[in-house]
Amino acid sequence: DIQMTQSPSSLSASVGDRVTITCRASQSINNYLHWYQKKPGKAPQLLIKTASRLQNGVPSRFSGSGSGTDFTLTISSLQPEDFATYYCQQSYSALTFGGGTKVEIK
Amino acid sequence: QLQLQESGPGLVKPSETLSLTCTVSGGSISSSDSYWGWIRQPPGKGLEWIGSVYYTGSTYYNPSLRSRVTISVDTSKNQFSLKLSSVTAADTAVYYCARRDWSDRIPSIYYFDYWGQGTLVTVSS
Secondary structure: OOOEEEEEEEEEEOOOOOEEEEEEEEEOOOEEEEEEOOOOOEEEEEEEEEEEOOOOOOOEEEEEEEOOOEEEEEOOOOHHHHOEEEEEEOOOOOOOOOOOOOEEEE | OOOOEEEOOOEOOOOOOEEEEEEEEOOOOOOOOEEEEEEOOOOOOOOOEEEEEOOOOOEEEEEEEEEEEEEEEEEEOOOOEEEEOOOOHHHOOEEEEEEEOOOOOOOOOOEEEEOOEEEEEEEEO
């Protein structure tokens, strides 16, 4: 199994902050890495596909980068609606998700 | 706009079979550009992919759950279903159905772009 490790597991930030979340794969996964936003009681929302492609309708303050084993999700200017938990997911071999990063209000 | 809705019992006894159905509206489950999947989230934990099905009935399961999972599709009803056998308390989770976009036609590009709201299934006697 390919293990996905996200860091940090949680962070506190203020509106307007630049936030970076990291996802590391236990082996190279090319760019088969996708990011989701999850709010309590809501379904996950796809943000980024194949490491850097912004999903239709997602604000441009979200961006993704990386290839191989190391990936990042960046929120350029945190907005109130961005406080949520973020998950990465690899699809190189079967499908596995990272443990999540909870973004909380400072 | 594609919509998915899970349905099924919210309480299942240990050792029994969990059965859920996902009804797709706003689009056809027989679309060649879509796979249909199940994902779950135990309370306080992360997401776990369970498996997926194509409208032809072709399936793809999480190796860790394969022995207990059956996913099927009913194109006449625009639905697909999940059966998870021999459940234990560890199977208590919110279960989501979702659509995989297959328009890229690249096997390793596998993400879910439409999701149902999720349904909580509790395993308890």
